[in-house]
Amino acid sequence: MIKSDFYTFKILRYDAKEPAKEPCFASYKIKVIPGLTVLGMLLRIRDEIDGTLSFRSSCRSAICGSCAMVINGKIDLACRTQVAIFNTDTIVLEPLPNFEVIKDLVVDMTPFWEIYEKIQPYLIRKIEDSGKEILQSEKDRKKIDQFVNCILCACCYGACPVLNRDGNYAGPAAMAKLQRFSLDSRDERSADALELFNNEIGVWGCDTIFRCIDACPKDVRPTDGIVGLRKTLLKNKAKRLLGVRNK
Amino acid sequence: MMLTHDILIIGGGLTGLRAAVGLCDKFDVGLISKVYPVRSHSIAAQGGINASLANNPAGRDDTWEKHTFDTVKGSDYLGDQDAIEIMCKEAPNIVYEMEHWGCPFSRFPDGTIAQRPFGGGGFPRTCFSADITGHSLLNTLYERAVYKKVKIYPEWFVTALCVEDGQCHGVIVLDIKSGELFPVRAKVTVFGTGGYGRVYRNSTNALINTGSGIGMAYKAGVPLKDMEFVQFHPTTLIGTNILMTEGCRGEGGYLLNNKGERFMEEYAPTAMELAPRDIVSRCIMTEIEEGRGFEHPLGTYIQLDLRHLGEKKIIERLPGIRSICIDFIGIDPVKKPIPIMPSQHYSMGGIDVNEKSASEVKGFYAGGECACVSVHGANRLGGNSLLDTIVFGKLSAKAITEELSGSDMKPQEKPLINLQKVVENKIKRLSQPGGERSYKLVADLGAVMSEKVGIFRIKGELAEALDEVIKIKKRYKKVTISCTDRHMNYELLNALELEYMLEVAHTIVLGALLREESRGAHFRRDFTARNDKEWLKHTVARMDEKGDPLISYKEVKITSYQPMERKY
Numbered sequence: 168m169i170k171s172d173f174y175t176f177k178i179l180r181y182d183a184k185e186p187a188k189e190p191c192f193a194s195y196k197i198k199v200i201p202g203l204t205v206l207g208m209l210l211r212i213r214d215e216i217d218g219t220l221s222f223r224s225s226c227r228s229a230i231c232g233s234c235a236m237v238i239n240g241k242i243d244l245a246c247r248t249q250v251a252i253f254n255t256d257t258i259v260l261e262p263l264p265n266f267e268v269i270k271d272l273v274v275d276m277t278p279f280w281e282i283y284e285k286i287q288p289y290l291i292r293k294i295e296d297s298g299k300e301i302l303q304s305e306k307d308r309k310k311i312d313q314f315v316n317c318i319l320c321a322c323c324y325g326a327c328p329v330l331n332r333d334g335n336y337a338g339p340a341a342m343a344k345l346q347r348f349s350l351d352s353r354d355e356r357s358a359d360a361l362e363l364f365n366n367e368i369g370v371w372g373c374d375t376i377f378r379c380i381d382a383c384p385k386d387v388r389p390t391d392g393i394v395g396l397r398k399t400l401l402k403n404k405a406k407r408l409l410g411v412r413n414k
Numbered sequence: 415m416m417l418t419h420d421i422l423i424i425g426g427g428l429t430g431l432r433a434a435v436g437l438c439d440k441f442d443v444g445l446i447s448k449v450y451p452v453r454s455h456s457i458a459a460q461g462g463i464n465a466s467l468a469n470n471p472a473g474r475d476d477t478w479e480k481h482t483f484d485t486v487k488g489s490d491y492l493g494d495q496d497a498i499e500i501m502c503k504e505a506p507n508i509v510y511e512m513e514h515w516g517c518p519f520s521r522f523p524d525g526t527i528a529q530r531p532f533g534g535g536g537f538p539r540t541c542f543s544a545d546i547t548g549h550s551l552l553n554t555l556y557e558r559a560v561y562k563k564v565k566i567y568p569e570w571f572v573t574a575l576c577v578e579d580g581q582c583h584g585v586i587v588l589d590i591k592s593g594e595l596f597p598v599r600a601k602v603t604v605f606g607t608g609g610y611g612r613v614y615r616n617s618t619n620a621l622i623n624t625g626s627g628i629g630m631a632y633k634a635g636v637p638l639k640d641m642e643f644v645q646f647h648p649t650t651l652i653g654t655n656i657l658m659t660e661g662c663r664g665e666g667g668y669l670l671n672n673k674g675e676r677f678m679e680e681y682a683p684t685a686m687e688l689a690p691r692d693i694v695s696r697c698i699m700t701e702i703e704e705g706r707g708f709e710h711p712l713g714t715y716i717q718l719d720l721r722h723l724g725e726k727k728i729i730e731r732l733p734g735i736r737s738i739c740i741d742f743i744g745i746d747p748v749k750k751p752i753p754i755m756p757s758q759h760y761s762m763g764g765i766d767v768n769e770k771s772a773s774e775v776k777g778f779y780a781g782g783e784c785a786c787v788s789v790h791g792a793n794r795l796g797g798n799s800l801l802d803t804i805v806f807g808k809l810s811a812k813a814i815t816e817e818l819s820g821s822d823m824k825p826q827e828k829p830l831i832n833l834q835k836v837v838e839n840k841i842k843r844l845s846q847p848g849g850e851r852s853y854k855l856v857a858d859l860g861a862v863m864s865e866k867v868g869i870f871r872i873k874g875e876l877a878e879a880l881d882e883v884i885k886i887k888k889r890y891k892k893v894t895i896s897c898t899d900r901h902m903n904y905e906l907l908n909a910l911e912l913e914y915m916l917e918v919a920h921t922i923v924l925g926a927l928l929r930e931e932s933r934g935a936h937f938r939r940d941f942t943a944r945n946d947k948e949w950l951k952h953t954v955a956r957m958d959e960k961g962d963p964l965i966s967y968k969e970v971k972i973t974s975y976q977p978m979e980r981k982y
């Protein structure tokens with residue numbers, strides 16, 4: 168419930184163009200009405216109080232993935248977080264961890280997209296299809312359901328403790344995306360395509376402590392993807408040892 | 415610095431990505447987007463994409479001709495029938511192509527792409543991926559663009575379109591991250607810049623949907639078409655106006671008034687809740703005006719009831735809707751009806767282009783919601799917008815390939831350099847101290863548009879709205895920004911976009927005031943009937959030398975279907 172009329176928003180401010188200035192919190196006191204989201208408040212702060220505040224936003228409905236940040240210590244999308252759910256009238260906002268900050272709540276997503284591109288994030292077919300749809304059973308479609316839901320907001324990337332100590336780790340979103348294609352009954356990528364991640368900066372780097380699952384605003388379970396990929400890789404290895412040919 | 419590409423695509427949504435994928439093998443293509451492409455508003459489309467695949471057992475004899483007829487009738491006969499034929503014929507190819515590229519469509523038990531009924535369609539022909547079809551399609555096309563190694567410039571904001579001597583030369587870009595302003599030259603520029611929902615206070619649209627692309631083209635001298643035709647979606651969540659897909663009703667959801675009645679029976683006894691959007695929105699507003707709505711601090715509402723569908727179907731077919739309701743209004747639709755009201759959703763009008771997505775300006779193309787072919791006429795059918803974006807993205811690529819193979823186009827540097835100076839001066843003017851802040855004007859504009867240029871329109875209110883928009887345009891000349899940094903300055907972007915939002919609004923209001931009939935989504939209380947004798951024509955708005963809109967009219971192309979009374 169709303170604690171009082173006025174809320175204090177403490178926002179971590181920093182500008183990479185002025186590296187000499189240390190990051191510091193700026194406080195904004197603003198009137199809150201029921202039903203307002205953290206994003207709604209951010210927009211009002213930028214409009215009515217401080218035009219220099221930088222943050223990303225677009226859809227307001229938890230589908231575009233623009234506004235991931237740390238809200239009172241928890242990673243979430245600002246647009247789907249109601250101000251009233253916190254048991255306090257002070258809201259602390261910080262940029263997504265595990266990224267370089269560009270300005271204020273805007274982080275440099277480049278490493279995230281780079282690793283995304285590395286997993287070959289597209290359906291691979293041996294020959295180009297023509298004619299009608301490739302048939303897929305309802306059961307097979309269901310297998311990829313949770314991974315299809317990923318909105319690439321990078322909440323999981325920000326929450327990952329492995330990335331925090333090793334920036335080379337591929338991270339949960341990319342691994343979940345790889346499993347989305349690997350599990351797709353239509354996908355014909357070779358067993359070798361997975362080998363690139365058969366190591367400590369790939370599927371074996373994960374601590375399996377589920378921080379990514381807690382952070383995901385769309386109920387995706389990246390750890391399921393990582394564990395699934397591990398199983399596939401072990402199966403492929405067993406097949407190789409037994410001399411069975413992979414697809 | 416002057417960057418050059420053969421082809422420049424503005425917008426990373428479905429139209430822009432489809433055009434890029436179709437052109438990048440043969441040409442040097444650059445795609446500019448003010449957000450990362452997967453953040454584009456195509457992502458938010460929920461319900462589906464229409465194609466006469468005839469996969470549904472209840473729709474085995476569906477054909478592209480029947481899809482064409484439904485679309486023509488849905489458009490209240492203002493759509494150009496030759497273009498609609500092209501779109502509907504192309505639809506199955508588009509859906510199969512997206513499937514081959516990996517789109518995770520929902521499936522029927524026989525493994526084919528699942529299809530459900532949608533408003534105004536005679537057959538269940540809407541293909542879907544649960545209730546996140548836009549998300550699935552946009553991700554698939556982005557994946558295809560990654561595969562094709564399309565050159566993408568994310569978070570570059572286009573500030574102006576450069577047209578001189580009837581030819582397009584490129585655009586002036588502001589790199590949001592660095593704050594640098596520079597021209598980009600191209601033989602061909604394609605706009606897939608989306609709609610203008612944010613011109614209205616109540617809209618389902620994303621914050622990025624300012625319509626600045628439409629306004630930019632208009633300001634550069636490209637005409638706009640049918641701007642008065644604004645779609646109001648019947649079912650949007652009260653308060654936030656987040657979209658509750660037509661798929662809710664396609665799956666069998668009811669609309670109920672405060673007497674517990676399925677009131678659509680009174681208005682559209684055959685189609686019921688699946689009448690087209692213009693009609694359902696008017697029925698809901700009538701119920702509310704006549705006192706049969708429910709009261710809530712966020713406004714008067716009507717119920718969208720899904721409970722009888724059962725938990726299993728809701729979780730399987732409408733999972734996104736369920737989580738939006740839980741997150742944003744604390745209601746689980748499995749247990750309680752959803753409180754909804756109509757609000758602005760889509761623009762039928764836009765940049766005047768032909769069936770090849772070409773405008774009258776050499777080297778300038780547009781597709782998707784920012785453009786008007788017109789395939790939607792006075793009212794778009796649900797499931798036809800995703801189709802429009804991909805079909806005309808693809809067809810623009812084909813037409814551009816032909817145009818560039820046939821002629822040698824030479825875009826000039828000089829007009830670009832001149833235009834850059836204009837933008838530079840504009841930013842300097844905005845950066846002075848002391849003026850009014852742009853958000854106040856945006857709020858005033860939104861209020862005028864939602865209150866006076868909404869679902870029901872009347873001369874007096876439209877005339878007032880026109881006055882008010884003109885007044886806000888005058889105020890804009892004195893708008894300034896408080897943050898004068900060039901980089902990461904969203905206040906500056908908002909102020910730059912506002913200029914174009916005001917131009918867009920001006921053409922909407924003027925078109926609506928002049929059109930003295932009711933057709934599709936344009937309903938006049940003072941002219942309640944459609945008037946084919948005088949008004950079966952497209953409105954064309956062009957900017958005159960003084961900067962005011964100059965209105966003319968253009969004929970509608972009719973091939974097979976003569977206008978008839980529109981009943982559902």
